[in-house]
Amino acid sequence: MLTARNLECIRGEHRLFSNLSFSVNPGELMFVGGPNGSGKTSLLRLLCGLSLPDDGEIYWNGTDIRKLGVDYRDVMTYLGHLGGIKDDLTAIENLRISCALAGCEIDEDQAADALGQIGLAGREMLPARVLSQGQRRRVALARLLVTRTKLWILDEPLTALDVAAVELIKGILEHNLAKGGMVIMTTHQELVMSTVTVHHLVLS
Amino acid sequence: MIWWIIKRDLLLAMRRRSDVLTTLFFFVIVVSLFPLGVGPEASILRIMASGVVWVAALLASMLSLGRMFSSDYADGTLEQMLLSPVSLSALVMGKAISHWLVTGVPLVLMAPVLGIQYDLPVEALIVLTLSLLLGTPVLSLIGAIGAALTLGLRGGGVLVSILVLPLYIPVLIFGTGAVEASTAGMGFGAHFSILGAFLLVSIVFSPWATAASLRISMG
Numbered sequence: 001m002l003t004a005r006n007l008e009c010i011r012g013e014h015r016l017f018s019n020l021s022f023s024v025n026p027g028e029l030m031f032v033g034g035p036n037g038s039g040k041t042s043l044l045r046l047l048c049g050l051s052l053p054d055d056g057e058i059y060w061n062g063t064d065i066r067k068l069g070v071d072y073r074d075v076m077t078y079l080g081h082l083g084g085i086k087d088d089l090t091a092i093e094n095l096r097i098s099c100a101l102a103g104c105e106i107d108e109d110q111a112a113d114a115l116g117q118i119g120l121a122g123r124e125m126l127p128a129r130v131l132s133q134g135q136r137r138r139v140a141l142a143r144l145l146v147t148r149t150k151l152w153i154l155d156e157p158l159t160a161l162d163v164a165a166v167e168l169i170k171g172i173l174e175h176n177l178a179k180g181g182m183v184i185m186t187t188h189q190e191l192v193m194s195t196v197t198v199h200h201l202v203l204s
Numbered sequence: 205m206i207w208w209i210i211k212r213d214l215l216l217a218m219r220r221r222s223d224v225l226t227t228l229f230f231f232v233i234v235v236s237l238f239p240l241g242v243g244p245e246a247s248i249l250r251i252m253a254s255g256v257v258w259v260a261a262l263l264a265s266m267l268s269l270g271r272m273f274s275s276d277y278a279d280g281t282l283e284q285m286l287l288s289p290v291s292l293s294a295l296v297m298g299k300a301i302s303h304w305l306v307t308g309v310p311l312v313l314m315a316p317v318l319g320i321q322y323d324l325p326v327e328a329l330i331v332l333t334l335s336l337l338l339g340t341p342v343l344s345l346i347g348a349i350g351a352a353l354t355l356g357l358r359g360g361g362v363l364v365s366i367l368v369l370p371l372y373i374p375v376l377i378f379g380t381g382a383v384e385a386s387t388a389g390m391g392f393g394a395h396f397s398i399l400g401a402f403l404l405v406s407i408v409f410s411p412w413a414t415a416a417s418l419r420i421s422m423g
């Protein structure tokens with residue numbers, strides 16, 4: 001369970017949010033919404049431990065994530081809007097390296113299989129430079145198919161994806177949630193999830 | 205895990221050879237211009253050889269520092285490294301090793317060839333190459349700290365030289381000292397010992413300091 005208590009985030013002179021508390025239980029999904037600049041990405045960066053809140057604490061199963069360190073990073077996957085895709089590497093190399101960085105090494109066949117599932121069959125050996133924006137996003141999202149982490153923190157995962165891909169991602173998210181995983185994501189698109197508990201957090 | 209980072213960085217370097225060649229060409233050109241500018245007086249060239257080669261190596265190594273983390277920063281890979289369950293120090297060590305393999309090793313290999321232009325005796329050429337072999341990894345390791353601290357800053361290139369150059373100076377002094385000692389017929393073991401000590405100290409402290417700097421820069 002992920003619990004945030006009285007989070008506050010200040011950027012320069014501007015207070016993005018304060019007294020923000022919520023918790024996400026296994027099998028639950030939380031959408032973070034709000035207009036541009038309302039602090040969605042800042043919140044996600046706090047939740048994954050990339051930056052520190054100006055006030056408040058974040059707990060994973062009752063322990064402060066700052067104390068957990070590696071144990072927290074072991075169970076969490078963060079996909080930022082940048083994606084971490086290298087132009088000069090092929091889709092397969094990109095996927096294998098990002099998986100290795102995340103601590104789950106996969107071989108060439110597993111990577112090809114994951115890319116096939118996400119709709120990139122036949123494009124595994126192309127350098128990411130020649131892929132379209134949506135295809136690059138798919139390469140980044142393919143990691144969700146092979147990762148074994150429980151908590152997924154996704155920053156705008158649906159940007160640039162076509163309708164079919166959005167359905168695909170929805171299926172992947174539902175699969176993780178059914179296994180008792182947790183998902184926190186920002187999106188501007190409405191994603192209808194019928195079977196799972198959904199929280200909406202709107203920053204203003 | 206370190207292997208993945210090294211393999212990836214070497215692969216990227218192979219796909220973008222111009223970056224690697226820029227450093228090497230800079231080194232070769234600077235070292236080759238001096239004999240042309242100073243004139244063909246062999247005795248003068250022999251005296252300045254080690255200094256010129258070392259200063260050129262130092263500047264060439266610094267030239268590529270900016271790229272060490274900036275591309276990973278720009279495409280979001282660095283975020284993933286910070287969130288990796290693998291220790292960040294180990295990842296940073298991998299980055300420093302690949303930086304050395306890509307920029308340091310070519311300089312070491314070119315040094316004996318360039319040294320010939322300065323009429324260096326064979327023994328001095330060997331000492332020069334060995335001193336660079338010991339010294340260039342220190343440059344990469346120390347440089348990593350500076351590159352991490354100035355990450356994402358505008359005008360970071362100037363700042364990184366101001367931060368890193370003072371720390372390079374001891375390496376420069378003992379690196380050139382070894383060659384001078386050998387041409388003067390004295391022992392150069394002590395210089396090598398000190399360069400080796402620099403290397404060991406920087407292997408221990410630099411990954412840790414770089415990891416801490418990256419966390420500050422990204423926080």
